[in-house]
Amino acid sequence: MKRKRTPRPLAAACGLLALCLVLPLALLALFGFALPPQYGETFLGEMKYKMERLRSTQGPRIIVVGGSSVPFALKSELVEEQLPGWQVVDFGMYASMGTVVMLDWAQAEAREGDLFVLAPEQSSQTLSTFFSGEEVWQAADGAFDLLPLIDPGRYEQLLAAFPAFAGKKLGYALTGAPEPEGVYARSSFNAYGDIDYPGRGANILPGGYNPNDPISFDPSVITEDFIDALNGFARAVTAKGARVVYHFSPMNAAALAPGTGSADVDAYYDYLDSALLFPILGDPHDCLLESGWFYDSNFHLNDSGATVFTKLLIEDLKVYLEDTSPTGISLPAMPGLAFSGTAADNSDADLFTYRREGDGWVVDGLTDAGRAARRLVLPGAWQGEPVTGVSPTLFAGNTTVEEVVVQPNIGLLYDGMFSGCTALTALTLTGADPAAYTVGDGLRNGADFLIYVPTEALDQYLRSYFWQEYDSWILPRESG
16 A cells, blocks of 8 residues: 655645744753853852852751842851851842742752751742742753752743743843842852842831831741641651751841731741741741841841841750850941932922921822823922932822833832823833832832833843842833
8 A cells, every 4th residue: 555645845834844843942942051151140140159068068067048038147157156066058049039949959968967947038929839930040050950959840830931041041142141230249149158248238228128028927928838848848858867947037027017916926936836847946026127137128137137147046056956155246236227319300399299207208299280290200309308208109090190200219119109000101210220229029010111220220120139020121211
């Protein structure tokens, strides 16, 4: 019997279709794996070095696992001084990767005699099984041997994020790899993996805390799946001869969710203690610190605050290890607030109303002319005194304004502050330093607009620890 032949035009079409499907995948793989690493100088670029330290450090080891609050809070050298014989591994990284991937990597290198201190931030994202494939690709850029150590259950998300990673990597290969400055660069880490940055001297948050990121002790803030992940980690590493404890991260007491009291903290502790298969060190009340000890978020400590928290951690570790030696660490004085945004454009100052707050003014309303304006520049001063903030409802429901210009004196941008602004197409930020603005992850809630930043600062915003959440909407601002 003769075999039927596929008509040549159809065969050619099938071959072309196969080529069209395979070639992009091959190119993506080439861009992602064959191009030189592009994220080495970013904050996430530190991940491979943290893994190297975890692999190479000899025991007995104290390994502190968590998000970025760990390197901002830990002074590993102090711990080693106060607990002779122990080596410290700071294994905290960008929380937007997901706490679970840090557990995956830590579990892979667990050894007999290790003491793991699990210290995730007290927030719903870090206390869940959230996983961000794109951030993990960036962290593993140039160290792809990290990827097989991830739980296979996360591979689908990892693969789905690969095209975006490869595309951005190609873009950087053509235009130049990101070279961030400031605390969110790899250069800000010391040999231990702790943050050691000279500009981290005081709290730069407007008012001392970020209201977009309230700290909750409702049991619903931690998911059952995440508790299962913590207990699964504990089973796996204790089978290797390691020990596991839980410790609360530092938390800005000023950022407690409204209505949260001491009884709520105690109830949460009791719930967590009953759910975990391993002990909790210390008292969560002790981890609720005054805002003067923080830096740029409700979980990131300034340099003095890191000394305060490290001493607390050492004392809690000594109780667990039955070490009765005194902890001889002198505590520094609490720094004052350091926020001092500046602005020069007061052309629209008469379009707003104000209320007195502290040593300056807060913009709390619009005049009739302001409500009719299509473009509004938030002022730097009123009656010769500084404008320090805005009401979170200043623009709510405004269906006229098309552009809002925010100078760096307005340091706090509230989640949903433009809700209902149906005509708004542009939020223009004049500050060249993204750290001048405190932002949550809900700035665009209830409105659809682009975010324009100074052209020379575009890459800093795109790679900013806080602003990269909005990288799909950030564009350079044309001069003039």
